[in-house]
Amino acid sequence: xxxxxxxxxxxxxxxxxxxxxxxxxxxxxxxxxxxxxxxxxxxxxxxxxxxxxxxxxxxxxxxxxxxxxxxxxxxxxxxxxxxxxxxxxxxxxxxxxxxxxxxxxxxxxxxxxxxxxxxxxxxxxxxxxxxxxxxxxxxxxxxxxxxxxxxxxxxxxxxxxxxxxxxxxxxxxxxxxxxxxxxxxxxxxxx
Amino acid sequence: xxxxxxxxxxxxxxxxxxxxxxxxxxxxxxxxxxxxxxxxxxxxxxxxxxxxxxxxxxxxxxxxxxxxxxxxxxxxxxxxxxxxxxxxxxxxxxxxxxxxxxxxxxxxxxxxxxxxxxxxxxxxxxxxxxxxxxxxxxxxxxxxxxxxxxxxxxxxxxxxxxxxxxxxxxxxxxxxxxxxxxxxxxxxxxxxxxxxxxxxxxxxxxxxxxxxxxxxxxxxxxxxxxxxxxxxxxxxxxxxxxxxx
Numbered sequence: 001x002x003x004x005x006x007x008x009x010x011x012x013x014x015x016x017x018x019x020x021x022x023x024x025x026x027x028x029x030x031x032x033x034x035x036x037x038x039x040x041x042x043x044x045x046x047x048x049x050x051x052x053x054x055x056x057x058x059x060x061x062x063x064x065x066x067x068x069x070x071x072x073x074x075x076x077x078x079x080x081x082x083x084x085x086x087x088x089x090x091x092x093x094x095x096x097x098x099x100x101x102x103x104x105x106x107x108x109x110x111x112x113x114x115x116x117x118x119x120x121x122x123x124x125x126x127x128x129x130x131x132x133x134x135x136x137x138x139x140x141x142x143x144x145x146x147x148x149x150x151x152x153x154x155x156x157x158x159x160x161x162x163x164x165x166x167x168x169x170x171x172x173x174x175x176x177x178x179x180x181x182x183x184x185x186x187x188x189x190x191x
Numbered sequence: 192x193x194x195x196x197x198x199x200x201x202x203x204x205x206x207x208x209x210x211x212x213x214x215x216x217x218x219x220x221x222x223x224x225x226x227x228x229x230x231x232x233x234x235x236x237x238x239x240x241x242x243x244x245x246x247x248x249x250x251x252x253x254x255x256x257x258x259x260x261x262x263x264x265x266x267x268x269x270x271x272x273x274x275x276x277x278x279x280x281x282x283x284x285x286x287x288x289x290x291x292x293x294x295x296x297x298x299x300x301x302x303x304x305x306x307x308x309x310x311x312x313x314x315x316x317x318x319x320x321x322x323x324x325x326x327x328x329x330x331x332x333x334x335x336x337x338x339x340x341x342x343x344x345x346x347x348x349x350x351x352x353x354x355x356x357x358x359x360x361x362x363x364x365x366x367x368x369x370x371x372x373x374x375x376x377x378x379x380x381x382x383x384x385x386x387x388x389x390x391x392x393x394x395x396x397x398x399x400x401x402x403x404x405x406x407x408x409x410x411x412x413x414x415x416x417x418x419x420x421x422x423x424x425x426x427x428x429x430x431x432x433x434x435x436x
Contacts, residue, residue, distance in 0.1 A: 020261045025311060027257060028304045031249035045253050052257055063338055112228070120357075123243035124275055141205065143244035145312055167201060170236055170387045177239075 020061045022068050029144050037080050051076040070153035118177045126176035134169035251300050256262040301358035306376040307416040309317030316352030316367050325354045330364050336381040341429035382411040392427040403427050408434040
């Protein structure tokens with residue numbers, strides 16, 4: 001993705017300062033989310049810059065009192081989805097959440113012990129194998145610690161969809177970790 | 192799956208129940224082994240995903256580009272064009288000076304970001320306790336090193352708690368303190384240089400936050416706060432004393 005040159009619109013100096021005050025603390029989270037979506041640090045950097053410029057241009061129309069963080073993540077995601085990588089990813093994803101019924105979750109303590117044994121590398125592999133709709137919802141919920149309502153705003157989906165995707169994402173991560181540790185296929189196991 | 196309240200575990204773990212329902216479900220957990228186990232499992236999974244999912248940190252050049260791009264445009268100034276060659280020279284000089292300190296700068300940028308994230312979080316720490324006798328043992332098994340924490344009796348500081356963090360792909364401890372009206376984060380990492388001796392706190396005055404760094408007992412430590420340096424220096428010295436080998 002080439003770095004975008006976007007006109008900044010009629011944003012006053014005061015609004016510039018206000019925007020910067022609100023946006024800069026979100027940079028790390030935006031970049032982390034962008035890296036997971038793009039899979040490429042350079043592309044993620046361009047995506048964050050483009051998002052900042054787009055949101056600055058639209059800051060005049062941003063309604064005070066609404067959720068700025070959800071608004072920024074929504075712009076980032078929409079920008080990504082309209083990029084070449086985003087379009088390719090969207091075309092290859094298979095969303096079968098309607099057919100998803102939450103699988104019975106065992107409450108056996110050995111599973112808790114297994115999750116504790118999973119190291120960061122293994123959990124990252126588990127997140128990486130998720131399809132985009134589930135990956136983005138789990139990242140916003142766990143890493144950005146967003147509430148369901150905030151995630152729904154950022155992804156532009158109903159809260160019910162957020163809940164079902166989150167349940168499915170967690171189940172898939174858990175199954176991935178269990179399978180990897182029981183088969184000992186993955187090297188990243190704590191000693 | 193027998194308990195009819197089993198469906199509430201995810202809502203409880205995510206803090207999505209109404210306060211009264213949250214409290215009622217907490218009471219239910221005391222008597223329901225099935226839901227307790229499910230909650231514990233989901234909490235462990237959340238923690239693991241939170242740590243693993245925070246894989247990338249925005250590089251300093253992205254912050255620089257953002258500041259540059261977000262700065263308000265001023266009226267056209269011809270003299271800026273005339274200053275261009277000087278700016279190139281200045282940039283080259285800054286780049287030259289910055290190269291040897293890159294890893295330190297990345298760490299400082301990382302800990303400041305981490306402090307900001309903590310301040311904005313609804314759950315700033317993973318272990319909430321004012322006693323270092325409780326907080327310090329919590330890190331055992333979570334970090335590949337140990338550290339000492341100073342005794343706070345008779346001081347103006349109060350321990351809030353701590354959590355495990357990853358900065359520049361290095362595992363470390365973040366300890367959060369209350370100092371008057373300000374919050375102070377202390378970050379502790381294993382020093383990459385094993386032969387590193389003790390170094391007194393060095394303060395960075397180029398940032399909005401008060402940021403200090405020092406080494407003691409093979410540990411690399413950082414302090415970040417929006418309070419003043421005098422307050423911060425006292426706590427930094429106490430930490431240095433506690434970890435002097």
